[in-house]
Amino acid sequence: MKAKLVSIILTSYNEEKNIGRTIKDCRVLKKFFPIEIIVADAASKDKTIEIAKRMRVDRILRFPFKRGKGADFWAGGLLATGDYIIQIDTDHQFQPFEIPLFVEALDKGADVVIGTRFSNGKIEKGSITFQNYFGNWVMSAATSIGCGKRITDVMAGFKGFKRNAFLALDLKERHFEYEAETVTKACRMGMNLVQIPITYTKRVGGTSGIRALQDGINVLKAIWKVYFSNLPKYSSLR
Template sequence: MLYVVIPAYNEEGNLGILVEGIANMAQANGFAYTIIVVDDGSTDKTPDIIKELSAKYIILPLENQPNAGLGRTMAKGLKKAAEISADGDIIITLDGDATHDPVYMPPMIERIRQGNDIVIASRFAPGGVERGLSSFRKFLSRGSGTLLTAFFPTKGLRDYTCGYRAFRAEIIKQGFSKFGDGFIQETGFSVTPEILLKLRSLGAKIDEVGFMLKYDQKVGKSKIKVSRTIIQYLKMIIKFKLRGL
């Protein structure tokens, strides 16, 4: 079984395209699936769209009220996936803005079946491309990656900040078993490296597949606050180094 966790905040222009793409990919490859959509207190038509999609596709809707941030949203979605999944199942996370194409799921799933615990759709692996990002955003993504690599070098890992990932269900269960509610503590975009670093400390085997980030396909404004995210990353790095993770 494939469980796909989607955090969604004001994604009325993107969510339908993404869910349809996931369902079509699953049908074409013979995957049984459940999509867990976590609405993070959206103020647009996202809640209505989730209801409409739930009538057509296999969706488990969850919500935060009010808006709680990406970290809390990911924690809720992954915790639910861990609760309802079985050993041998695969959990995939990806952004709700349709910049992560479901076409990359089959090769990610295949790498999991080959023995990896985590497979990341990476912009920096061979074949990886970023489309539609400004030069400044490219600089920030590479800068944060360089910083995280310097402090937490990990075999098979180049892209610490892309949220498009496949997990063996057991490794997510181990994360919650080991850390409890402390598994996911970051509230903002720093949650993406936090999850990897926590699971890295459990000995997770990590691999990557190259993918194209289609940022020019996104409808609506970016939700990332650059200066706040940089500060969150730095605080997280210091905290993790002090804890010896």
């Protein structure tokens, strides 16, 4: 059977210290299945794009201003030609060598796969602040209510999708709250959503763009919006 093409979407903003290593580690996966790498960049002011060009990724989307991570990821996914779409943050805190675990879960019937650091995952000491840990716990609890099932790590920037499922989600949120929109919509639409343990390590360089309080409020709004939306069942769209 022909191997599925895996599209890896890297959203970036000023990640010159991390993007090269992330691309290099993604390239290793060509030994296991065909891949394409798409960089969706939010107007980086450093050498992020220069490095991506030098490393000859398959596609580069460079936006003239910061639109939001959610908007960038959606645009990158629409350009993807793969059977499977993988979202992984460019900061290398999530590990590209674990992408085959997502592909395996998709092969076995999952429509959407989300990585979890907090249910049998591995977290390097000092890689996450208490503020972010607590905020993620609150947002995951709220998402669990919206989903009707326990979600342990809604904000992890490491997810996988069957192409048809990704398109059916029709993501609207432009910033970090799209993570919760993704998971809540998948559940409400009846998609087969699977959670798998992943590894999380310290940042080598650069800074996180998360604004804990504002992003937390926006996440709760996004969950509320999806919960009260009249969404079609995924089975009717296939």
